[in-house]
Amino acid sequence: MTRFSVNDRPVEYRMEPETPLLWALRDASNLTGTKYGCGTGECGACTVDIDGEAIRSCMVTIAECEGRFVTTIEGLARDRSHPVQQAWVAEQVPQCGFCQSGMIMAAAALLRSNSNPSDAEIDAAMTNICRCGTYPRIRTAIRLAGRVIRGEERIAAAPPPGIRPQDAVEAVPALRLPPGT
Ligand code: FES
Ligand code: FES
Numbered sequence: 001m002t003r004f005s006v007n008d009r010p011v012e013y014r015m016e017p018e019t020p021l022l023w024a025l026r027d028a029s030n031l032t033g034t035k036y037g038c039g040t041g042e043c044g045a046c047t048v049d050i051d052g053e054a055i056r057s058c059m060v061t062i063a064e065c066e067g068r069f070v071t072t073i074e075g076l077a078r079d080r081s082h083p084v085q086q087a088w089v090a091e092q093v094p095q096c097g098f099c100q101s102g103m104i105m106a107a108a109a110l111l112r113s114n115s116n117p118s119d120a121e122i123d124a125a126m127t128n129i130c131r132c133g134t135y136p137r138i139r140t141a142i143r144l145a146g147r148v149i150r151g152e153e154r155i156a157a158a159p160p161p162g163i164r165p166q167d168a169v170e171a172v173p174a175l176r177l178p179p180g181t
Pocket of ligand 2 (some may be wrong): 070094095096097098099100129130132133134
């Protein structure tokens with residue numbers, strides 16, 4: 001049995017201690033925002049925060065997480081109010097989106113330790129791979145998030161998560177609005 005905190009909740013995994021954290025998060029906790037890309041520590045799609053550090057969760061066993069604090073993209077800010085999330089929306093960073101949760105987690109960890117990184121520091125910290133080539137917008141968004149964190153700029157609030165039931169019904173004819181909606 002392995003115990004640690006995931007998104008500020010105590011979790012106990014009854015899995016082999018050698019299970020990669022990525023598998024536990026996705027398969028046992030259903031936290032599928034953290035993506036499986038390469039499984040060999042190269043792409044960064046699986047990046048999560050462990051005790052304040054950006055870590056590739058495919059390369060860490062759950063035994064190594066014992067007693068530590070793991071934060072995934074789902075726990076960064078549930079209402080999307082984190083400056084990195086806000087900057088990502090403002091700069092319209094994602095294309096296909098597959099790499100983006102890892103990118104956001106890496107950017108958030110970078111800005112926590114250095115809210116005003118140079119381009120060289122951004123490039124050194126952001127070693128994740130984006131097959132869609134969103135790197136220039138990622139840099140721009142990190143600079144914007146840094147200015148927000150430093151109190152130099154504000155971003156208009158990003159739209160709330162999810163869609164309205166009325167919009168869902170319009171998009172998917174098989175859906176029916178619950179009574180009283
Ligand atoms: S899936 Fe972990 S680094 Fe690629
Ligand atoms: S947005 Fe498609 S891989 Fe990065």
